[in-house]
Structure formats: structure tokens, C-alpha cells
Amino acid sequence: MNTKLIFGAALVLTAAAITFGPNLVQATSEGGLQAPPTIPDNPAVELPVQLVFAQSFELADAATHTWRAEQSSYTTGVLVVLEAEAAFLAPRQTAEPVLFVGNQTVERVNTGYPSGQLVGIVPGMTLEELADAPIFFGQPALPESVDAAHIQAELDAAVTSGLTGVGAERVAAATAADPIGALDLGDLHFQASFLIEKYSPGEVDLISGLRAPRIDFK
Amino acid sequence: MRRIHHAALAITAIAGVAGASDLKLDGQTSVIKQIGTNLQIDLTGSPNLATKVAVDVSPGPVSVLGESIAIGLTPSMFFIGTVPTDAAGLSSTTVAIPNDPALIGGTFYLVGAVLDPADPNGFDFSSGATLSFSTGSFQQTELAGNSLSMRPFFEKVRAINMGSTVEVSIDPLAMPSLAGQTADIFVTVAKTSAGWDADATLVDVSSGGAETVTFSASGVQANTFTVDTGTLAGPVGTDLGAGYDVVIDLDQDGLLSAGDVIDGYADHAGFEVVRDTTQAGPFAVSESIYSGGTWLDHDTYYPTNIATMGKLPLVMISHGNGHNYQWYDHIGNHLASYGYVVVSHSNNTGPGIQTASTTTLDNTDKFIGNLAAILGGKLDGHVDSHNITWIGHSRGGEGVARAYDKIVDGTYVPTNFVLSDIKLISSMAPTDFLGTTSSTPHDVPYHLWVGQADSDVNGCPSSNVTQCFHLLDRAENQSQSTSLKGVGHTWFHDNGGFSWASGPQLIGEAATHLIQLGYFLPLVKYHIEGDWAARDFLTRQYEDFHPISAPVGVVGVEVDLQFRDANESGKFVIDDFQTNTGLALASSGAAVSHTVQLAVEGRMDDGNSNFTNIASDTFNGFTEGSATDFTRGLVFNADGAGDYDITYDILPGDADWTSFQDLSFRACQSTRHPLTTAFLGDSDFEVELVDTLGNSSTISILASGAGLTEPYQRTGCGTGAPGWGNEFETIRLALEGFTADDAAFDLSNVDKLIFHFGPSHGSAGGRYGLDDIALTKN
Numbered sequence: 001m002n003t004k005l006i007f008g009a010a011l012v013l014t015a016a017a018i019t020f021g022p023n024l025v026q027a028t029s030e031g032g033l034q035a036p037p038t039i040p041d042n043p044a045v046e047l048p049v050q051l052v053f054a055q056s057f058e059l060a061d062a063a064t065h066t067w068r069a070e071q072s073s074y075t076t077g078v079l080v081v082l083e084a085e086a087a088f089l090a091p092r093q094t095a096e097p098v099l100f101v102g103n104q105t106v107e108r109v110n111t112g113y114p115s116g117q118l119v120g121i122v123p124g125m126t127l128e129e130l131a132d133a134p135i136f137f138g139q140p141a142l143p144e145s146v147d148a149a150h151i152q153a154e155l156d157a158a159v160t161s162g163l164t165g166v167g168a169e170r171v172a173a174a175t176a177a178d179p180i181g182a183l184d185l186g187d188l189h190f191q192a193s194f195l196i197e198k199y200s201p202g203e204v205d206l207i208s209g210l211r212a213p214r215i216d217f218k
Numbered sequence: 219m220r221r222i223h224h225a226a227l228a229i230t231a232i233a234g235v236a237g238a239s240d241l242k243l244d245g246q247t248s249v250i251k252q253i254g255t256n257l258q259i260d261l262t263g264s265p266n267l268a269t270k271v272a273v274d275v276s277p278g279p280v281s282v283l284g285e286s287i288a289i290g291l292t293p294s295m296f297f298i299g300t301v302p303t304d305a306a307g308l309s310s311t312t313v314a315i316p317n318d319p320a321l322i323g324g325t326f327y328l329v330g331a332v333l334d335p336a337d338p339n340g341f342d343f344s345s346g347a348t349l350s351f352s353t354g355s356f357q358q359t360e361l362a363g364n365s366l367s368m369r370p371f372f373e374k375v376r377a378i379n380m381g382s383t384v385e386v387s388i389d390p391l392a393m394p395s396l397a398g399q400t401a402d403i404f405v406t407v408a409k410t411s412a413g414w415d416a417d418a419t420l421v422d423v424s425s426g427g428a429e430t431v432t433f434s435a436s437g438v439q440a441n442t443f444t445v446d447t448g449t450l451a452g453p454v455g456t457d458l459g460a461g462y463d464v465v466i467d468l469d470q471d472g473l474l475s476a477g478d479v480i481d482g483y484a485d486h487a488g489f490e491v492v493r494d495t496t497q498a499g500p501f502a503v504s505e506s507i508y509s510g511g512t513w514l515d516h517d518t519y520y521p522t523n524i525a526t527m528g529k530l531p532l533v534m535i536s537h538g539n540g541h542n543y544q545w546y547d548h549i550g551n552h553l554a555s556y557g558y559v560v561v562s563h564s565n566n567t568g569p570g571i572q573t574a575s576t577t578t579l580d581n582t583d584k585f586i587g588n589l590a591a592i593l594g595g596k597l598d599g600h601v602d603s604h605n606i607t608w609i610g611h612s613r614g615g616e617g618v619a620r621a622y623d624k625i626v627d628g629t630y631v632p633t634n635f636v637l638s639d640i641k642l643i644s645s646m647a648p649t650d651f652l653g654t655t656s657s658t659p660h661d662v663p664y665h666l667w668v669g670q671a672d673s674d675v676n677g678c679p680s681s682n683v684t685q686c687f688h689l690l691d692r693a694e695n696q697s698q699s700t701s702l703k704g705v706g707h708t709w710f711h712d713n714g715g716f717s718w719a720s721g722p723q724l725i726g727e728a729a730t731h732l733i734q735l736g737y738f739l740p741l742v743k744y745h746i747e748g749d750w751a752a753r754d755f756l757t758r759q760y761e762d763f764h765p766i767s768a769p770v771g772v773v774g775v776e777v778d779l780q781f782r783d784a785n786e787s788g789k790f791v792i793d794d795f796q797t798n799t800g801l802a803l804a805s806s807g808a809a810v811s812h813t814v815q816l817a818v819e820g821r822m823d824d825g826n827s828n829f830t831n832i833a834s835d836t837f838n839g840f841t842e843g844s845a846t847d848f849t850r851g852l853v854f855n856a857d858g859a860g861d862y863d864i865t866y867d868i869l870p871g872d873a874d875w876t877s878f879q880d881l882s883f884r885a886c887q888s889t890r891h892p893l894t895t896a897f898l899g900d901s902d903f904e905v906e907l908v909d910t911l912g913n914s915s916t917i918s919i920l921a922s923g924a925g926l927t928e929p930y931q932r933t934g935c936g937t938g939a940p941g942w943g944n945e946f947e948t949i950r951l952a953l954e955g956f957t958a959d960d961a962a963f964d965l966s967n968v969d970k971l972i973f974h975f976g977p978s979h980g981s982a983g984g985r986y987g988l989d990d991i992a993l994t995k996n
Contacts, residue, residue: 067569144571
């Protein structure tokens with residue numbers, strides 16, 4: 001880990017400790033996370049998510065949305081950059097809070113750690129729909145097991161908790177580029193790597209990995 | 219100095235008074251022959267005369283017709299019909315030695331007679347000759363190993379680290395004919411049996427040359443000799459070890475010959491001097507990163523000169539959630555430097571295990587199917603798709619087991635490989651999201667890495683997801699594990715960053731990697747290449763034998779190993795607690811009795827969500843199974859106030875243990891229990907065998923290298939004294955150790971197996987788990 005990363009992590013830890021207290025975030029003497037922080041009971045409220053950037057996309061070849069149980073195909077959607085508490089974005093192997101935009105699960109492209117900036121894909125969604133869609137973390141689960149009924153229940157609970165969409169104005173402000181045209185999901189990942197580089201530059205291996213030279217497999 | 223055989227002395231003496239004719243057996247005056255072979259009898263005398271050869275069980279001499287002849291003329295004497303002498307005065311006859319085992323060990327004494335009218339007695343008696351029988355022309359047995367400070371005082375081994383002393387030992391009770399004999403011990407470069415048959419010359423390569431020793435009848439320790447001080451050359455190329463044979467040259471003729479003893483002359487060496495498995499192999503490695511499409515990104519490692527090579531085994535690495543496929547350079551470079559093609563691929567773990575497992579399957583299939591396109595076809599024709607290892611980390615570690623299960627279930631049908639091509643699965647700190655029926659390695663050899671300081675997949679029973687050992691105990695056939703205290707979740711990859719490590723005496727990423735690399739090499743060599751010596755890395759306790767540069771004596775470094783033999787290995791299960799589940803009946807069908815306290819058989823699944831010790835949670839700290847798993851074992855107390863035992867009766871039909879090599883079982887200490895805490899530290903006990911005549915033999919488990927380590931002293935996951943999940947270790951005791959220095963005990967008639975606990979037998983007390991008691995054939 002380079003110096004820049006260590007410094008960034010230390011900053012994030014400081015903020016996390018202030019926000020959540022020592023029971024939720026433990027730091028080693030080296031400044032790295034010692035253990036995944038405890039997920040709060042109501043992530044939708046206690047782990048707020050902000051929209052930073054949005055850009056619609058279209059794929060020439062349909063992709064499968066592996067991040068929900070129906071495994072539906074899609075060719076359009078929105079690429080988003082979301083901001084959240086970095087410590088809770090540090091990847092864990094146990095179940096993570098599922099990230100929702102309205103009635104859709106988000107495919108996380110990067111980890112968002114330690115930047116707190118998460119690049120995600122929201123399949124099938126338009127910018128107009130994004131304006132009205134609450135963006136929130138739901139209960140921990142494996143996204144591949146989350147179906148429409150589950151999503152609706154999470155969305156209902158989030159709305160009940162007072163969450164709303166960010167609004168057209170905020171979406172418009174966050175939308176700064178023309179729609180992306182991509183060959184397939186791999187190509188979209190490649191293009192997302194530039195967003196990761198901009199918003200979460202510490203994830204250097206992910207960025208370079210998404211830009212690996214392409215060979216056409218049969 | 220050469221020893222003059224006593225039989226030769228006798229023959230020489232007799233020859234002095236015998237007649238002019240001469241008798242030779244295979245050209246010698248004394249020979250040890252293998253039953254079922256031919257014997258050449260050459261008798262010389264005057265030409266064209268009838269001959270006879272007398273055979274007796276007594277060497278005599280007796281006087282006949284005024285001559286002393288070298289046989290006893292007992293009632294057992296008989297004659298061998300031999301041909302007349304020819305014009306040159308030679309009678310040459312070949313006789314077939316019956317393939318009768320009753321002959322083995324017997325010795326006969328022969329004298330020839332030429333019916334010579336010119337002789338005053340009418341008979342020209344020859345000098346005598348001696349004929350003995352053996353199963354072979356020489357004896358094969360294990361000789362090389364290390365001395366022990368306790369009974370059985372010596373361990374026979376397959377692997378000895380470069381730079382380590384090599385010792386040789388015999389048990390004079392097992393080889394009584396050696397007692398009193400002086401011999402030369404040779405350490406030679408290993409040869410196959412064909413190689414020895416072609417050239418029996420002994421060339422010692424050890425420090426100081428061949429050792430001349432005199433064996434005694436005074437026990438194993440008196441018959442243990444250092445034959446090399448650590449100078450033997452290590453392996454060349456990619457070999458794990460350099461093979462050596464040990465020969466006890468009893469007739470000191472500098473040849474492997476009849477009567478000698480050899481450790482070797484088989485499909486493997488007598489022993490191997492093994493390399494530092496933490497260090498890179500001989501091949502320069504090239505690495506290439508490319509993408510074959512969505513979730514088909516590869517970081518591929520291969521020997522740079524692969525174009526000159528044949529087909530190399532394939533290793534696929536599936537990373538964990540939020541990890542990256544470029545974070546396994548240490549494994550990729552290491553194994554590629556020994557001639558493996560390693561592909562670490564992007565793994566779609568975010569959605570879950572089903573998705574991750576599909577990614578493993580797709581990447582394996584696509585890689586094999588696109589070799590012509592990858593790296594300009596550089597690997598095409600050089601990947602052995604029939605020898606595949608899957609390594610997975612965390613969610614990817616569960617994913618590789620699920621991937622195998624998908625092929626078994628028929629829910630995924632690969633195009634470019636089949637199920638039997640997967641030869642080994644190794645999971646590093648795997649999750650268990652999918653449970654009993656979906657995340658199972660079935661019958662493929664399975665290996666598990668566990669970090670006891672892991673704060674993510676942490677082993678706490680608050681969730682099935684975090685209990686790595688579930689997958690190990692679901693393995694239906696051969697399995698093994700490597701559990702590391704003081705190791706966090708992320709140290710299995712090489713990205714640094716946060717450790718996900720919690721607990722005392724953390725050892726860090728560098729030390730973790732030394733242990734990883736040191737064990738990955740023998741693991742794949744054992745399962746992929748069938749490497750004979752590699753097994754020692756997997757079966758011998760870390761304290762007894764470990765990769766040369768793997769850390770020892772470093773605070774926090776403790777490594778616990780389990781190894782369960784394959785079902786088809788010929789092992790005999792005494793009790794695995796899976797069948798005959800009552801306390802009084804073993805899996806073997808024999809009775810069990812015990813005086814240990816609070817003994818309970820049951821599913822090895824912590825009964826609640828924490829490691830807090832409470833009386834109702836009988837299997838506290840056991841994380842081998844979930845509520846739907848079937849793994850079972852025994853737990854019990856020894857309170858320190860006295861001695862206690864568990865006694866297994868052995869059925870008469872199972873009493874002969876001479877065809878087995880080891881007594882194997884796994885045992886552990888139970889975490890946070892007051893007895894564990896009261897006697898905190900490595901714990902040991904004794905194992906006794908009793909034969910049908912009541913003779914007994916006892917060995918401490920410390921003879922295997924160490925006792926049972928105390929639970930990792932980590933807090934959390936409940937309350938109470940420090941202690942994390944119970945860590946089983948496999949203990950192996952060589953059965954020949956029970957007969958060492960013990961003339962009375964009969965391994966062919968074992969009546970009871972007794973585990974002894976308490977102050978008279980080792981540690982004063984404790985709370986223990988016990989499982990998988992078996993006799994193994996290795």
C-alpha cells in the first residue's frame with residue numbers, strides 16, 4: 001500500500017470514529033482497518049448515500065444483471081458515482097448491505113474504499129427514473145439472492161423511513177456527459193475505470209485490471 | 219574395515235581338512251538366495267565322474283571314512299542329483315529353489331562328493347558351502363529418519379530438509395540377525411530396483427563416507443547412527459527432493475548383495491533431501507495480464523521458456539470479494555517457477571457465491587478453450603487440462619467448492635474439461651453461505667487454509683457464513699487443512715492494506731506468505747505429481763518438520779495441520795463417530811469404554827452463537843459443521859485430579875495391525891473451558907496398545923513432534939477467558955514404534971487401544987475433542 005493510501009485511510013478512520021464510535025470501527029496501530037465495522041440495524045438511514053455523478057449508457061450486447069435473483073438481461077441503464085462512509089465500503093466477505101437505487105440493485109464496479117466514492121451500474125434505469133429513486137443501503141444479503149419482492153420490501157421500508165429521490169435538479173447537476181455507448185459489460189467496465197480513476201484513484205489495481213488488453217475469446 | 223563372515227570362517231576351517239574338489243554356489247562359498255529362484259551348483263573334481271551333493275541342516279563337521287566333512291549327517295540330510303564332471307572336471311548343475319515361504323530364514327549346509335576310484339575312499343569330498351534363504355536377495359525396510367528424545371526414540375521419514383542431519387536406526391528386536399554384526403552403512407544416490415539390479419556397487423555420498431558400525435542387542439537408541447551431518451545435495455530442476463537410498467552392507471563387500479538391508483529399491487527413494495519450499499523454483503517466470511471479455515480478466519504466470527516444455531499442470535485462482543485478480547503474484551510466481559501455469563482471474567464475487575462459482579467455471583473453460591488466442595498461442599499445447607487445481611480465497615474459496623458441486627449436480631457442463639480433471643481444491647479462509655448441499659467439495663481432494671486471527675471470515679459461530687471448517691468436514695474423501703494462528707484474512711493475498719486481523723501475536727503478511735508458499739508447493743506436488751516425499755509436509759506436525767524458511771520460534775507462529783487419508787487408501791476406521799453413534803460402540807463395531815468425564819458424542823457444531831463457555835453448550839468452540847451437516851466427534855474432560863482413559867476393544871478379525879503403518883487420529887483442546895484454561899498450554903497424553911496376551915506398549919503423542927496447541931488466545935465472540943475456535947490437529951504414531959524395544963508386545967494380535975489422559979500420562983488435565991481414529995497405510 002502506498003503512502004497516499006495510508007494517509008487516506010487514516011483520514012477516513014478519524015471521521016468514522018467520530019461518527020460511529022469505537023465499537024463500530026476498530027483501527028490498528030498502523031492506521032488500517034482491523035475488522036469490518038458493525039453494520040447498523042437500519043443501514044438505509046444510518047449509512048446515507050449521496051449521488052455524485054450519473055451517466056446513462058447503452059450496450060450493443062446485452063448483459064446479465066447478476067446482482068439480483070432474476071438474472072435479467074439489460075442493454076441500458078445508468079452509471080453512477082455514489083458517496084458513502086468509506087469504512088463501510090471496505091469489502092468484506094460476509095454479507096454486505098445491498099445497495100439499491102429505487103427498485104433496482106446496484107452492481108458495484110469498485111469497492112469505494114478508501115475514497116468513499118463508489119462507481120456502480122444501475123441496469124435498466126433512466127436518468128428520469130433516477131431522479132425519483134431513493135438511493136440507499138438495505139439489509140445485508142447476497143445480491144444474487146435478492147428478488148423483486150425483496151427489493152420492493154426494502155424500498156417500502158426506505159420510503160417509510162423518509163428517504164426520497166434526489167430530484168431532477170440534482171440528477172441534472174450530476175449528469176455531465178453524453179450517454180455512453182459500450183460494446184458489452186466488459187467495455188462498460190473499461191469505461192467505468194476512468195470514473196474510478198477520477199473518484200477513487202487509490203484503487204490502482206482495479207483500474208489497471210479493467211483496462212487489460214482485450215483478447216477475443218470464443 | 220571389512221568383516222569376515224562367521225560362516226566363511228567355518229567353511230575355511232573345514233576346507234582345510236576336506237578333499238581336493240571344490241564346491242561353489244552361484245560362485246560363492248556362502249550365499250543368501252531368494253525363494254523361487256535358481257541356484258547354480260559348481261563342483262570340481264577329476265573328469266568324467268559321477269557326483270552327488272549332500273544337503274543338511276547342521277554344519278557338522280563329522281568324520282566320514284577318515285575324513286572330516288562340513289555337514290552334520292543328521293536324519294534330515296538329503297541329496298541333490300548333479301551331473302557328472304565333464305572332461306574339464308566340472309560338474310555344473312542348476313537347481314530350482316522351491317517358492318516355499320517355509321524356507322525363508324532357513325540355512326542349509328552343502329558338501330559335494332565326486333565318485334572317484336582313484337580316491338582311497340572312493341569319494342572325493344568337497345569343501346563345504348552355506349545356503350540361506352530370504353524373501354529377496356536382501357531385506358527392504360525403512361531406515362532413515364530422526365532420533366527422538368522419547369520412546370520410540372526414532373521416527374522414520376520420507377523427507378529431510380536440506381542441511382539437516384540424517385540418521386539411520388534399526389530396532390534389534392525387529393532385525394535380530396543384525397545384533398552383534400559389524401557393517402558399513404552407505405548413503406547412496408537413489409536408484410530404481412532396475413538400477414540396482416544393473417549395478418549393485420555402493421557409492422557413499424554422505425559426509426565422511428560410509429560409516430562402519432556394530433549393531434547391538436541394546437535397543438533402538440544404541441542402534442541409531444548419524445550418517446550425514448547435513449551435507450547431502452538437494453534436488454535439481456523442479457524436483458521437491460533429491461532421492462537417496464540407505465544400505466546396510468552386512469558383508470562389507472561394497473555391493474548391494476544378499477543379506478544386506480536397503481531403505482530404497484522401490485518406486486521411490488529411501489528418503490529425500492527436500493528443498494526450501496518457500497523459495498522460488500528454477501524457472502524464470504513471465505506474467506501477462508489480458509482480458510477475454512467480461513469477468514474473463516486474467517493474470518497469467520508461466521515459465522518463460524514454456525515453448526521448450528511439455529504440458530504443464532494448470533492452477534486457477536479465484537479471488538475474494540473486493541479483492542483483485544492481480545493480488546496473488548506470490549502464488550502465481552512461485553508455482554510457475556516450478557513448472558505450473560497459473561491463472562488468477564477476475565471473480566464476480568459481489569453478487570454472491572453462485573455467481574462467483576460460475577466465474578471460476580467460465581474462466582477455467584474459456585482459458586483452456588482459447589489457448590490458441592491467448593498470448594499469441596504461446597501456451598497452446600503446453601497446458602495439461604487434465605491436471606487442474608482450483609485455489610479460491612474467501613468468497614472465492616467457497617466458490618471453488620460450489621463450482622465443483624455444480625459440475626457434480628449437472629447444473630454446469632464445461633466444454634473443455636471434465637469433473638475428473640479437477641485434481642485438487644484449496645480454499646483460503648472460505649465463507650459458507652450456501653451450506654451443506656451446495657458448498658461441498660464432494661470426493662475431490664480438498665485443502666483448507668484458516669487464519670485464526672481473521673476478523674472477517676472469523677470463525678465465530680454467530681454465523682455459519684464465517685465458519686471455514688464446514689467445507690473441510692464436508693469433503694467426502696481425502697482432505698487436509700493448514701490453520702495459522704495470528705493470521706488475518708487479507709494476508710493470504712499480497713495487496714497489503716487493511717489486515718482484517720484481530721487477536722494477539724499477529725505475524726503479518728510476509729510470514730504468512732512464507733508458510734503459504736512453503737506448503738502450496740508440496741500440496742500441489744503431492745496431489746498433481748504424486749510426489750512421494752511431499753506427503754511429509756502434509757502429515758508431520760509443523761513443530762517436527764516444516765518448510766526450511768517458514769518461521770519458527772517467532773512469537774505468534776503456530777501451524778496446526780490435519781490430514782485425512784483417502785477412503786481407497788486401505789485405511790481401517792476404528793472410530794470416526796459417524797456410525798455406531800452410541801458411546802459404548804465404535805465405528806468398527808467393537809465395544810468402547812471410558813473413565814473420562816462428561817464424554818459426549820455428537821455433531822461438532824457449537825450449540826449457540828458464541829464461544830462463551832456454558833455447560834449446556836457441549837460442543838462449544840467446535841465449528842466443523844452446521845445444523846445440517848453430519849460431522850461428528852467426541853468431547854470429554856480430564857479434570858486433573860486423576861488419570862482417565864478411553865478404551866477401544868479391537869475385534870479379533872481386526873487384531874492384526876502389521877499391514878498398517880500409522881495410528882492416526884485428530885484431537886483438539888476445547889476453547890474457554892475452565893479445564894483448558896487451568897492447564898493452558900500445549901496438551902499431551904499417551905496412547906497404549908494391548909495385545910491378546912496382555913502385553914502392552916505405550917507412546918506419548920509428543921513423539922509425533924508436539925502436543926495439541928492451546929486455542930488461539932483471542933477475545934470476543936462471547937465472554938470468558940481468551941480462546942478462539944477449537945483447532946483439530948492430526949496426530950500420527952508409527953505402529954512400528956509400539957514394538958520398538960518391546961519384545962513382548964505383538965502387533966499382530968492387538969486387543970485394545972487405550973487413550974490415557976491425566977498427570978501420569980502427560981498434561982494434568984483438559985477438555986478435549988477426538989475424532990477420525992484410524993489405521994493408515996500411507
